[in-house]
Amino acid sequence: MPREEEQFARQRDFTRSNELQARLHEVVPGGAHTYARGPDQYPERMAPVLVRGKGARVWDADGNDYVEYGMGLRAVTLGHAFEPVLEAVGRAIADGVGFSRPTELELLAAQDFLDLVPGADMVKFAKNGSDATTAAVRLARAATGRTTVAICDQPFFSVDDWFIGTTAMDSGIPHSAATVTFRYNDLASLRIVLEAGPVAAVVLEAATALAEPEPGFLQGVRDLCDQHGALLIFDEMITGFRWSASGAQTVYGVRPDLSCWGKAMGNGFPLSALAGKREFMELGGLRTDRARVFLLSTTHGPETASLAAFRAVVREYTTGDPIARMERAGRRLADGVNAIAADFGIGAHLQVLGRPSCLIFVTRDPAGQPSQSFRTLFLQELLDRGVLGQSFVTSAAHTDTDIAETVAACREAALVYRKALQQGSVDGLLQGRPVAPALRRYAAPRRVESR
Template sequence: MAAFIQTFEGSDRLRRRAHDMIPGGAHTYAKGDDQYPVLSPGFIASGSGCHVTDVDGNTYIEYGMGNRAVGLGHAYPPVLNAVRQQLELGCNFTRPARIEVECATRFLELVPGADMVKFCKDGSDATSAAVRLARAATGRDLIARCADHPFFSTDDWFIGTTDMNAGIPQAVQALTLGFRFNDLESVRDLFTQHPGQIAAIILEPARGPEPTDAYLRQLQVLVQEQGALLILDEMITGFRWHSGGAQTLYGITPDLSCFGKALGNGFALSALAGRRDLMELGGIEQTDKPRVFLLSTTHGAETHAMAAAIATMKVYRDEPVIAYLEKQGKALKQGVDQVIDRHGLNQHVRIVGHPACLSYATLDQNLQPSQAFRTLLLQETIRRGVLAPSLVVSYTHEADDIARTVDAFDGALGVYAQALERGVHGFLVGRPSAIVFRRFNEYSRGEPRRAAKASRG
């Protein structure tokens, strides 16, 4: 796919206004300008299936899919129709709506290991509620989270473990520990170092690497032996690895699990699910233990979001969504891998992850991870009509979309190869993108922070 002339004048005007009114210029750090090349669409106007159009009229095949929240495709008709019908009836009432029971029923049918479910709006609320519930149930304060998994919550218990921990008391930071994925001994060491103090272990069931052998089952046994709880964060794996979550695929039943993202195909709905005896601690019927303020959100049960989730779950139940995502992801990886090989870039560009949730690694001349080369690859695929901060497929990515994407990577990797020989900054327009969790900003609206660099010598 040849590069074509693009203009981002509309996006640039909106960027200036956005940064004047919105800290960071966006409401999600992963969508911020610092995560993308200077030559990139700043604002999306519309989307249909796997295609999006920016405010300047440029169109793209998209692979971010709303940070993995859109599994079926943008503006997917059965979901939109269900939402429209529900909105005619109102979206938020003084008492629960009947659809809340229907949505819970559908969810528990899909996730057989859960006895009860409570819905909310985002993944952070769900995981933080699980953490609070675990602490209440065990009477312990410490939480151990997988240090290999990048994000669990916007709340202090997690953000305090990152480099972006300004404003979080040290006492709170000390309450969260880290362990390594697929490393049972690192978890065992934590229990040895903090006997009787760890309330829960929280991790994603899979991310890049798959769990080895019987890792998850062995982890669950260890956690149970130590009197702690196992929490699975299925925000990404749920509705991608299996319609019942990766826990169903791997044959494990966690004490608590958290779902979101693709649950509503982009509409805001997440879920905390788990064992009845634990979930009832946040109810109004148990009488022998202190009450847990579990989840109570004004908008958590908006009826149109639940209608979206019901329609989405129906598609996953009745159609081969999971198999399709895996098939298209494998086809995409195979095609891009062939292009990488043809350009002799096997040591510099790698396609990694589950077929339904692929990403890519970019390395420089010294085979070190490089934000500059990542930004260059993203810049060049954007120039060829592909918006791919990741390579996450949807139910609406068709064979032609995959073929056009492979063609775009072919052209982009040709530029990548030249940049390895002649220097990346001769090809990258503007500054490289940055990692989200950084203690200081290196760039301000695309320009280097010269004062900050000077202060560090």
């Protein structure tokens, strides 16, 4: 292995990516179409602009290649450019993409979904997760005649006002008390919210990377919703196709009234879904005598490419076991990196945690506190060594070789991390400003100057 002092030299060039990123800032607010993809989420002047991907690897505009984690913000579980999906899409779009009437493909895709998710009676497709969650909230309000929505203290549910208005990035949103919060794994906090006034819906992820439901919690949520007349909505954006093809509702055995899906449904092709019990979903249809709900009505929701991709994804999950593969890769990665941190005596400061299919890394400063500066240093060293990702979320395409290369990169990055801990700061090791939370009130501390 190279001498320790050699580990701190820069190894990759980002000239072309930096040029493209500067141009993106001129034409796209924030320099990316998703805040989580923004350059402020990566070390300064080290945010690769990508040009292609295959399996678990991607290439940037400078010719650098990386083992990627996060995989399209958790949307790609089978690997980039997965051939069966591409072939299915190619066949479908050869016959047209968008029509003025439903296609048989819409029926077949809906049947596939409902066969996969036994807790749902009906489904409607859209293009992004926020469409689905906001439609679910609208439907719950119409079904109950109530306004207030109770959301769990979890990171993200929608770009729409009812959720974004609760975040630090609430500029332009009228103040409203129509959204209240409760704590995960805390039935008492939910009970207080439900007893305080009429609630239309309770919205939560059944589980997250770092939080499993305590015994009885989800059933307790179900029971409280029934007692107080609120609809239970599960956000399955991440858990669907990552915990189980049938979602967290199947893993934990609790049926919601409505559930919202997206991300991995199309292995990167844009598709989301709102699913649920017939008595509620029919309020958006033509077989009700009640006032109709404008549920979901999207031009591109049923386009053939994404529906064909979804059906190919379902076939892969039905005939293979991609979740087992991504979990195996995740366990190997977590064990390898945590062993390195322990060997270097920094296990309390650098950790890989979470469900094997949805891992994150935790970075702490010398005082043991979560640190954006130390996180950025770790990201910087991984990028220099061919590992790209804000997390260690795996896919079924991550091979033993990919994991071995990542663990080797983490060993070298951990040397730098240990040096920073020893000296008490990242000074002299981190190039540029630390990353910043994606949802923050001001552009500072990663404000970008105009050209």
